Amino acid sequence: MTTYNCEASKLYYLAPVNRDDLGMESLTGYIARLAQKHLMEVGQLINYELVPILQKEYLTRIALYGGTRFYNHASMINSIGQAASDFVAALQKATLISDLTTCTFFPWRQVIPSRGLIQSTKKWCPLCFQDALEAEQELYEPLLWSLQAVMACSIHGTMLTTKCPHCGQELRLLDRHSKPGYCSKCQQWLGQKEYKVLASDYELAIAGQAAKVLAAYNEASLAAPENIVDFFLSCSKAFGGGMAEFARFIGFSKTTVWDWCKGKNLPPFPSLLAICEALKVQVVDVLLGNSKNLFIALSKPTVHIARLQKAMGQKLNVIKLRTDLENCMKSEDTPPLSMKEIARKQQTSRKVVERYFPALCKRISGKYLANRMEQAQNLAKQRKIEIRNICQELAQQGIFPSRRNVEAAASWKAALRNPEIQKEWKAIVYGSNPST
Numbered sequence: 001m002t003t004y005n006c007e008a009s010k011l012y013y014l015a016p017v018n019r020d021d022l023g024m025e026s027l028t029g030y031i032a033r034l035a036q037k038h039l040m041e042v043g044q045l046i047n048y049e050l051v052p053i054l055q056k057e058y059l060t061r062i063a064l065y066g067g068t069r070f071y072n073h074a075s076m077i078n079s080i081g082q083a084a085s086d087f088v089a090a091l092q093k094a095t096l097i098s099d100l101t102t103c104t105f106f107p108w109r110q111v112i113p114s115r116g117l118i119q120s121t122k123k124w125c126p127l128c129f130q131d132a133l134e135a136e137q138e139l140y141e142p143l144l145w146s147l148q149a150v151m152a153c154s155i156h157g158t159m160l161t162t163k164c165p166h167c168g169q170e171l172r173l174l175d176r177h178s179k180p181g182y183c184s185k186c187q188q189w190l191g192q193k194e195y196k197v198l199a200s201d202y203e204l205a206i207a208g209q210a211a212k213v214l215a216a217y218n219e220a221s222l223a224a225p226e227n228i229v230d231f232f233l234s235c236s237k238a239f240g241g242g243m244a245e246f247a248r249f250i251g252f253s254k255t256t257v258w259d260w261c262k263g264k265n266l267p268p269f270p271s272l273l274a275i276c277e278a279l280k281v282q283v284v285d286v287l288l289g290n291s292k293n294l295f296i297a298l299s300k301p302t303v304h305i306a307r308l309q310k311a312m313g314q315k316l317n318v319i320k321l322r323t324d325l326e327n328c329m330k331s332e333d334t335p336p337l338s339m340k341e342i343a344r345k346q347q348t349s350r351k352v353v354e355r356y357f358p359a360l361c362k363r364i365s366g367k368y369l370a371n372r373m374e375q376a377q378n379l380a381k382q383r384k385i386e387i388r389n390i391c392q393e394l395a396q397q398g399i400f401p402s403r404r405n406v407e408a409a410a411s412w413k414a415a416l417r418n419p420e421i422q423k424e425w426k427a428i429v430y431g432s433n434p435s436t
Helices: 027-037 042-054 057-065 074-078 082-095 126-134 201-215 217-222 225-238 242-250 254-262 269-279 283-288 305-313 318-330 339-345 350-356 358-396 403-409 419-430
Strands: none
Touching (some): 027 074, 201 269, 201 318, 225 242, 225 254, 225 283, 269 283, 350 358, 358 403
């Protein structure tokens, strides 16, 4: 007689979403979607269903007394640490889904450190949400969007946004009222039909690199720290000056690179992404040990990764700095920002920005100057028309349009001091060849 396992799950048997274009769902997004399916708030799901399974004192206190400390640090659920493992185990027990570790970076814990891995605030692509809604697809939050290094959507070529278009607030990665596609603060829809904040080629490349790593989760067991060590040793040998020259090339200190080469420390994922992109090597090949025979481009990268971070003694965001400059070039806003205004927004000096992005800064300055010249020409045309109208009105009143009379009626001071405006006035009063 055949026997069957009829164990029932406490929560719905809800499989995580894994689309080819956006990749695997994040565990924080999965929790929000699971709560939505049960017509519950995330806070209720965690307090009444997961806390009894997890039996963690800090979660029990939050369930009893409230507080936001857990939600402020919810990024740990998508990361590689014990919290990710605990929540995966609890959700698997409650839903009977066999493996939810793929919704986190836990499979890559041997080769990727937690520092700088997951961003604490939510990022999303408004166009992806809108497309999913119109195509009647499941709304979900990809694990890719939670990575600190990923700032662009490779599907639409746009930057991910971090603020609700309705209330203007940044959102936690997971909150008591989180719901896929909606703001956890004002509950408004986060999708947009029109969104034109374009991403740079560099940002799209970084997003593509990270997506390939997440897509290879089935091979994560092959990843080993020795693969990264071999990669950095090979890179050092490829440079004529050895490790010191390679460190200078990528913009990190020799001590830092030495620790990577000796396996004492692992490079943060954002740094590894930037280095591999500069060398035109796939990060996933480095992690899986497939980079030994790859050709490494030795041409000087356009950005010294770590040097930018050290500029002005601040932790400058390389992604944001370069992206903001390229967005300024692409923006059709009038008037365009000057380099001084851009540097002020970056909380640094104009010299620092121009030192590391001279070509971009030159183009932005040229765009700004061209706009200033166009504004000056338009203003001159308007004032010439005003002078002509004033002369006509004075003539109709029987008053001679002398310099004093015209300047008294003009809307700006010393109206005829400008040579072009004065020439226009003389042409009106004395004819095309005025005599002085």
